[in-house]
Amino acid sequence: MALYFFRISHGDYAGASDHGTEFESHEDAWAEMTKVCSNFLASISRxxxxxxxxxxxxxxxxxxxxxxxxxxAESVG
Structure with missing residues (x-):
């Protein structure tokens, strides 16, 4: 099992977790990352x-x- 850490950046803010999470594979790590991200997306986009x-x-x-x-988020035009 490999140890992974989450980091979020937004504007001047950037923070990484101090406690790692173990996953058996990159695929498992990706699946968890997409789950966590989807939980944040509504409030972030608002x-x-x-x-x-x-x-x-x-x-x-x-x-x-x-x-x-x-x-x-980009302004075009």
Missing amino acids: NLKQNSEWHMELLDEGRKPVFRIRLV
């Missing part, structure tokens, strides 16, 4: 400002990103 970005990353034991989900 409060997202124009031209801003929110993202969640799953970090490996060395705190290097393995997966990233991004929500980007």
